[in-house]
Amino acid sequence: MFRTLSLAAAAALFAMPALACEGVTVSDAYFRTSGAMARSGAAFMVLNNAGDSDCQLVGARSDLSSRLELHTHIQIGDGIMQMREVEEGFLIPAHSSHALERGADHVxxxxxxxxxxxxxxxxxxxxxxxxxxxxxxxxxxxxxxxxQGQMQTGGHAMSHGASN
Ligand SMILES: [Cu+2]
Structure with missing residues (x-):
């Protein structure tokens, strides 16, 4: 009986929607410190997904900081941008890419x-x-x-870059 239940549980696990990330590679990655005392920083990169399944980036870790968060910038009016944590992370669609860039998503x-x-x-x-x-x-x-790098559209990213 117990064994039957275990097998059922295992089957249920395998039946969950696939979010395989083995086809994900990173390009154009760089890191910036921010603030006069350089107490924090952010990493930017392009996440490429060559796989057949969507992939979700949900976190990161590094020896450089005990607290890494996935952030984005949102407009709070009058062209002012504010950073927010994105707890669900960033989607990297199958056969596509997702850019982490200044004034937008970042680690x-x-x-x-x-x-x-x-x-x-x-x-x-x-x-x-x-x-x-x-x-x-x-x-x-x-x-x-x-x-520099990927984003070549518009001039607005310039003014927000300083916060990172
Ligand atoms: Cu941030």
Whole structure:
């Protein structure tokens, strides 16, 4: 009887919607410190999903901070942007990508154990909803402008970049 129940439970687990993340890779990753005392920082990157299933990024960890959060920026009126934690994380659709970029979604490092120098490598482990993890190396680059890399549209991202 007990065994039958266990098998049923196992079957139910496998029947859950698949959110496989094995096809996910990261490109264009960099890290910026923020604030005069550089107490915090943020990582930006493009998450590419070559797989057949959607994937959800739900968290991250790093030796550089004991508290990493997934954040986004929202408009609170008059062109003012504010950071908010996104507890459900970020969707990376199958055969598509999701950009973490200045003035939008990012991985927030609250309270740094030390301040990385320009060009230093920051090791971050991304955690996905399917339980898998992806270690990525993010280069500290405080000199990078928001318009470098992927995003080439509009000028608004410029004014919000300073908060990160
Ligand atoms: Cu943030």
């Amino acid at each position: 927030m490092f609250m309270g740094l154990t030390h301040v990385p120098e320009q060009g230093d490598n920051v090791e971050v482990t991304l955690i996905f909803a399917d339980g898998s993890e992806l270690p990525v190396t993010v280069v500290a680059d405080n000199e990078r402008t928001p318009m």
